[in-house]
Amino acid sequence: MRSRVRAQCSKELLQFRRDRLTLGLAFLLPLLSLLILGFAIRLETKHIPIVVQDLDRSHLSYAFTDRLFATDQFHPSRWRGTDPVAAIDRGSARAAVIIPPDFSRRLKAGKPSSVQVLVDGTDANNARVIRNSFQATTEFFLRDQDLIDATQPVRARIRLWFNPGRKESLYIVPGVYAVVLWIFPSLLAAIAMVREKEKQTILQVYASGIGPGELLLGKGLAYLLVGGAMALVVMGLGSLIFGVGFAGDPTPLLVGTTLYLASAVSFGLLLGARSATQNAAVQGVSLIGFLTALLLSGFIYPVSNIPFPLSLVSAIVPARYFILISRDAYVRGTGWPGVAFDVLVVLVGAVVLFVAARRSLGAMQLDAGAGR
Amino acid sequence: MKPVRLLKGWVRRLLATRFLALLRKEIQQILRDRQLIKLLLIPPTIQLLVYGFALNPDVRFLPLGVVDEVHGASSRELISALTENQVFVDSARPGSERELARKVERGELTAGLVIPPDFRRRIAQGRTAEVQVFIDGVDANSAGIANGYIQQILRRFRPAGSPATPRPPPVTAAVTFLYNPGLRSSWFFVPGVMGLVLTLIASLVSAVALVREKDTGTLEQLLMTPASAWEILLAKIAPLFVLLQVDVALALVLGRTVFGLPFRGQLPLFLLLSGLYVFVGIGIGILLATVCRSQQQVLLTAFFINLPLVQTSGAIAPIESMPAFFRGLSLLNPLRHYITIVRGMQLKGVGLETLWPHALTLAIMAMALMAFSVSRFRSQLS
Incomplete structure (x- = not known):
C-alpha cells in the first residue's frame, strides 16, 4: 500500500511539474496575493478629502480650520462654487464643513455656536470615524482657545500591547497567510482530482488496482508537499517584505500550518470528487474558499461582528483558527498554552474533510462503474 | 395578406444569415448547459x-475587563460611562492586575482597565486621578478606535463628587450623514x-x-x-x-x-x-x-x-x-x-x-x- 501511495504521489508531482504555466502560476499567484492583500488592505481612515466653507473668515474660524488639518486624518480638497454638497456628490470630498457667518461673533459674546458637518454616509464605517474625529477636533479647538475648562478629573495611561506603533501590517499579514494557504493548495488539488474525471482517466486508475483511499492519500500527499513549498515561499518572503518576525515559540505555527495545509488539500479533493467539470470545481473552491477564508474568518473584521446564522458557519471555518495560530506566532507570542485548542480544531477539520473526500470518491467509483 | 408574406420572407432570410445561425447554435448550447x-x-x-x-466593520461590544480596587460610587460611574455606548462591554472582573493582563494577552479581552485604590480620594480632593488601560493592539484599527474612544469619554467625564461643574461646550459639530443616514x-x-x-x-x-x-x-x-x-x-x-x-x-x-x-x-x-x-x-x-x-x-x-x-x-x-x-x-x-x-x-x-x-x-x-x-x-x- 505504501509503495502505491508513493507512486501515485510522484506521478502527481511529475504531472504538476510538466505544465509550466500551472507551475509558474502556482507560485506566482500566492505571492501576488500576498503583496496585494498585504499592501492594499488598510483599515485605518487617513487622508480623507474634505472641503471647508468658511462663511465667517475670522481669526477664530481660521484657527478652527487649521486645527482640522493639523493631523494626517483630513486633507483639504480643492473646490469651487457655492454648494459644498456638489463636491461630496462628485466624490472629490468625503465631508463638508460649513462654518456659519456669525461663528466668531457668537463665541465672543459667550453664546454657543454650531458648525455644520455633512458627511458622505456611503461608506458607513468611514463616516462614523469621520464624525468621531470631528468631535475630537472640535474639543481640541475649544481647549486651544481656552473656551472650555481643560482640567480633566480622570486621565488614562493607555498602553497598546503587541503593536504599540499600530502597524496595520502586523494584523493583516498573518491573516493573509491563512487566506493564501487555503485557497491555492485547495484549488490545485481540486483541479487535479476533477481532471481525472473529466478526461475519463479515472477509469484507468480504477483498473490499475489502486484503492480510493490510496489514490486520495497519494494525491493529497503530493499537494501537501506543493503547499508546504508554497508556505515556505510565502511566509519567508512575507516576513522579509513586511518585517514581520516570530514573536514567540514557532512550533505551534509549524504544526498548525502542516495540519491547515492538509485540511485545505482535503477540501480541494472533496470538491474535486464532487464536481463534474474543472470550471465547476474551481468556481466551487474559489467561491467557498474566498467566502470562508476571507469573510468568515476574522481576516478583515472581528468574527464577533458576524450575525447569527452565519456565525455558526464561521465557527467551523478552519481559517478562523489558523489565523489565531498565525497571529499568535507573529504578534502575540503566547505559544502552546494560548493556541493548543486552535491547533486541535484544525486537526479535526483535516480529518473530517479527508474522510468526506474518501466517501464521495467511493460514491464516484460506483457512478463510474454503473456507467460502464 | 401580402405584407405578412413579405415579413415572413424577410424573417426567414434573416434567420438564414450566418450570424443568426451561429447565434442560434450558441443559444441552444447555453440552454442545454445547466x-x-x-x-x-x-x-x-x-x-x-x-x-x-x-x-461588518463596527467596533462595538469589545470585551473589557476591570480591576476595580475602589468599589465605590465614583469607580462604578467611570465604568458605566465607558460601557454606556456599547463600544465596550463590562465582561470580566479578574481578581488581580496580573490575571487581567494574562486575559488581554491571550486575546480573551480586548481591553483592561485598572482603577487604583487612590482613585476616590484624588477625585474627592479635586486632583487628577489616573487609571491604567491596556488595549490588545493586534487589530491595529480596532485598537486605534478603542483608544480614541476611551480618551474622548474621559475628557468629558465629570464624576458626581468632583468640584468641576460641567458646562455645555460653546461649539458643537452638528453632523449630518448624507445618503445613508442609518449608517448601514x-x-x-x-x-x-x-x-x-x-x-x-x-x-x-x-x-x-x-x-x-x-x-x-x-x-x-x-x-x-x-x-x-x-x-x-x-x-x-x-x-x-x-x-x-x-x-x-x-x-x-x-x-x-x-x-x-x-x-x-x-x-x-x-x-x-x-x-x-x-x-x-x-x-x-x-x-x-x-x-x-x-x-x-x-x-x-x-x-x-x-x-x-x-x-x-x-x-x-x-x-x-x-x-x-x-x-x-x-x-x-x-x-x-x-x-x-x-x-x-x-x-x-x-x-x-x-x-x-x-x-x-x-x-x-x-x-x-x-x-x-x-x-x-x-x-x-x-
Whole structure:
C-alpha cells in the first residue's frame, strides 16, 4: 500500500511539474496575493478629502480650520462654487464643513455656536470615524482657545500591547497567510482530482488496482508537499517584505500550518470528487474558499461582528483558527498554552474533510462503474 | 395578406444569415448547459448575501475587563460611562492586575482597565486621578478606535463628587450623514460586491466558453465555415451579454429586498453603464482565452487577473486608506470606476453630469479591450 501511495504521489508531482504555466502560476499567484492583500488592505481612515466653507473668515474660524488639518486624518480638497454638497456628490470630498457667518461673533459674546458637518454616509464605517474625529477636533479647538475648562478629573495611561506603533501590517499579514494557504493548495488539488474525471482517466486508475483511499492519500500527499513549498515561499518572503518576525515559540505555527495545509488539500479533493467539470470545481473552491477564508474568518473584521446564522458557519471555518495560530506566532507570542485548542480544531477539520473526500470518491467509483 | 408574406420572407432570410445561425447554435448550447445557468445564478446570490451580512466593520461590544480596587460610587460611574455606548462591554472582573493582563494577552479581552485604590480620594480632593488601560493592539484599527474612544469619554467625564461643574461646550459639530443616514454598512458593501461578481462571472464564463471550443477542437471547425472571426465572437458574446444583464437585475433586486438598498438614479442609464462594464468583463475573458490553451490555465489566469482587480477596486477596503501607490494604480482599474458608478447611482442618485469621467473611462476600456482581444483572437487562429 505504501509503495502505491508513493507512486501515485510522484506521478502527481511529475504531472504538476510538466505544465509550466500551472507551475509558474502556482507560485506566482500566492505571492501576488500576498503583496496585494498585504499592501492594499488598510483599515485605518487617513487622508480623507474634505472641503471647508468658511462663511465667517475670522481669526477664530481660521484657527478652527487649521486645527482640522493639523493631523494626517483630513486633507483639504480643492473646490469651487457655492454648494459644498456638489463636491461630496462628485466624490472629490468625503465631508463638508460649513462654518456659519456669525461663528466668531457668537463665541465672543459667550453664546454657543454650531458648525455644520455633512458627511458622505456611503461608506458607513468611514463616516462614523469621520464624525468621531470631528468631535475630537472640535474639543481640541475649544481647549486651544481656552473656551472650555481643560482640567480633566480622570486621565488614562493607555498602553497598546503587541503593536504599540499600530502597524496595520502586523494584523493583516498573518491573516493573509491563512487566506493564501487555503485557497491555492485547495484549488490545485481540486483541479487535479476533477481532471481525472473529466478526461475519463479515472477509469484507468480504477483498473490499475489502486484503492480510493490510496489514490486520495497519494494525491493529497503530493499537494501537501506543493503547499508546504508554497508556505515556505510565502511566509519567508512575507516576513522579509513586511518585517514581520516570530514573536514567540514557532512550533505551534509549524504544526498548525502542516495540519491547515492538509485540511485545505482535503477540501480541494472533496470538491474535486464532487464536481463534474474543472470550471465547476474551481468556481466551487474559489467561491467557498474566498467566502470562508476571507469573510468568515476574522481576516478583515472581528468574527464577533458576524450575525447569527452565519456565525455558526464561521465557527467551523478552519481559517478562523489558523489565523489565531498565525497571529499568535507573529504578534502575540503566547505559544502552546494560548493556541493548543486552535491547533486541535484544525486537526479535526483535516480529518473530517479527508474522510468526506474518501466517501464521495467511493460514491464516484460506483457512478463510474454503473456507467460502464 | 401580402405584407405578412413579405415579413415572413424577410424573417426567414434573416434567420438564414450566418450570424443568426451561429447565434442560434450558441443559444441552444447555453440552454442545454445547466451548469452555466447555475453558475450565473447561485454564486452571485451567495456572494451578495454573505458579503452583505458578514462584513461588518463596527467596533462595538469589545470585551473589557476591570480591576476595580475602589468599589465605590465614583469607580462604578467611570465604568458605566465607558460601557454606556456599547463600544465596550463590562465582561470580566479578574481578581488581580496580573490575571487581567494574562486575559488581554491571550486575546480573551480586548481591553483592561485598572482603577487604583487612590482613585476616590484624588477625585474627592479635586486632583487628577489616573487609571491604567491596556488595549490588545493586534487589530491595529480596532485598537486605534478603542483608544480614541476611551480618551474622548474621559475628557468629558465629570464624576458626581468632583468640584468641576460641567458646562455645555460653546461649539458643537452638528453632523449630518448624507445618503445613508442609518449608517448601514451593507449599503457600502453590496454595490461593491455587485461589481465584483460581475467581473468574476463575465470574465470566467466568456473565457471558458471560448477555450472549450479550442480544447475540443471545434473552434477549427467553426473557422472552416465561411463565418468571420467577428461573427463567431459576436454570436458567442450576445447571449452571454443578455445573461449577465440578468445578473445585474438579480443584484439590484436582492439589494433592494434583502438589504433595503435604495435606488436613487435613473435605471435605464444604470443598465446602459452596467452593459458597458459587462463588455469590459467579457473583453478580459476573451483576452484570457487567447493566451491560454486549456481550461485549467484559463481558470488559474483568471485568478491572476481578478484578484488584483478586486482588491484595488475599493469593493471591500476603502480606497482612501490604501497606500498612495495603490491609490494611483486603482485609477486604471475598470472595476473601481464601475463601483463608483454603482454607489453613485444607487445611494447618491447622481447621473452622468457627475459620473461622466467614470463612464467615459469604462467606454474607452471596453472598446480597447474588445478591439485588442478580437485582433489577438484572429491572429492566433491563422
